[in-house]
Amino acid sequence: MITATLGAERVTRRFGERVALRDVSFSANRGERLAIIGPNGAGKTTLLSILAGIQRPDEGRVTHPPEAVGWVPQQAAVYSKLSVRENLRLFARLERVGDIAAAVDRMLDLTALRDRAGDEVGKLSGGNRQRVNIAVGLLAEPDVLLLDEPSTALDPRQRELLWDFISALAAAGTTVVFSTHNVGEAERYADRVLVLADGELLFDGAPGELVGEERDFEAAFVRFLHERGH
């Protein structure tokens, strides 16, 4: 039986006169990988921020409490002067994780950072810093993991490792929602894509449905936007 673990109902968000999101509704199921794609300024980060509980919608609602969601912002949100282990321990305490030592060990293994556990995060490479960033989002073993453009700062090899890691999480039952500018990644690693443009949800379906007759997903995506005046 498929269970919805995450949902948004008619979410609208305004910044002054500008409408960043307009009547956006969708839901995601357990273990599903959902990609949010769209041109710059489409409202992707705003939608993720609302789902994460950082911002509140002006209208509409989200169907889950923020504490049920793991949040991985675009820029590594960890303390650069603390070591990997110290960061994980701190956020585990703040997340009120039961067995802190076990949670930290689990994340060090999951992110393959055990040998760098004592290093200051500020001295790690961009890829390793992003792994710590994701590990912090996973500390409380959330049902849903939200990632805002997680592969932006990574080289191709690190990107591959990241997506393997995320796919493994989804396979274990975690719902993964991510935004990306790389539509190829959306095609490859998402079970479903949401296309946002100017705050409106234009498409909600499997990547194959968007491709249609086209062979190339990126070309199909651009055509799709063009046909709808974006």
Added chain:
Amino acid sequence: MRWLAVKDLQILRRSPLLLVVLVVYSLGLGVAVGLSRGSGPAKPRVAVVNEIPADSSSFQLGNEKIDANKYAAQLFESIDPIRVKTPAEAIAKVRSGDALGALIVPADIPQKLQGTINLSGGAPPSVDFYYEGDNPLKTRYVRSAVSSRIADANRVLSQKIVGVAARYLGYILHGGQFSVLGQTFDVLGLDNADRIVRAVEATLPANAAQRAGLDRVASFARLAADNLDLSNQLLSTIGQPIRVNEHVLGAAKGSDDAYTFAIALSIPLMFVCVLLGAGLLALEREEHVFGRLVRGLVSGTGIIVEKTGIAAGLGALASVLTLAVLVIIGSDVAAAHLLVALIMIVLGGLAFGALGVALGAAARDVRTASLLGVLLLLPIAVIGLIPVGLASPGLYDAIRVVSGFFPFRVVLNGLDEALRGDAIGVRLAHLAALAAAYGVAARLALRRFA
């Protein structure tokens, strides 16, 4: 290069807070310096009570009548007098900070001056001067400013006395005509007396019995003339016909070290708490962690309380260490007063910490927060150290109002009072209100973070 300059201007335009701080700061400093230069304390504000009755303000110097009020007016010209009717009113003006000091000119000044001139004994004429002794900087300024004004008046009066006395000595020495009550007198003078006696003596036979007596009179006249000739110099040493009785208000109580200690403790407390509070909060934003924290891990209010607490704790620790060193070096502050001062340090730390957190909430990053902190703290410290009366009335009132919005002056005065053993309840309430107000401001500013 032109495009580089355009780019720099664009970036500056997009940093409105920094731009406003830089412009307003420079403008504010310039205006403050200009005001202090243009309307500084060239004439100290002094509450004046002139008790000399208008109908008996004169005293007699030889055949000349001198009006004491004329000299009092001269004294008042070099100060900014606030004329009041009673000594109690004048002292109240000093205590309230409206006046730098209170000058009481007693009613018996003309009579005492007359007594001094007549060499009839009795107490010398004096005026009473009251000032607050709560602040060594102010005390030094008040004493030098008012003493120099009184010295000016004394010099003018003394010159008058010396001039009149010298003229009469001239008559005694060299003779001449002078008028008293409409009658003209022809005075012989010692020189003429000597000459006449010598002339008479010359007409007498060599063995005349009168010669010895005339000789003694002539010798006396010569000796008196020679010695009185020095009197002009002696008279000129009468430099202080009027004495000043100084009365210090509120300085006798407590420790002499109190104000020095208060400055030594307030400044590190302020800098540590404000810069730490600002930096700690701005760091959350710089590290992009703020969003992660406020999505259920910690509330915005919780973050403000935590940062304020750390800043206050470490700032208070720095102050306590400073206090310990000062006490070890040597002090006359009572141990019980030190404990009360600790309460002031802790509450002051909280107010400073909350101010720092509010600055940190307004800034985008740690460097801007630190710059903002330093730019704000320096003038606050400077204006906080300006004692009452050292600036023009308008400027001082403005300083007092502005200082009331910042914890520095409250902590400085509160520590001074605590170390002297005075009550500090009002100061503590003021600090608690400031801490709460800055906390609310920081909470509102945090909304920008999200």
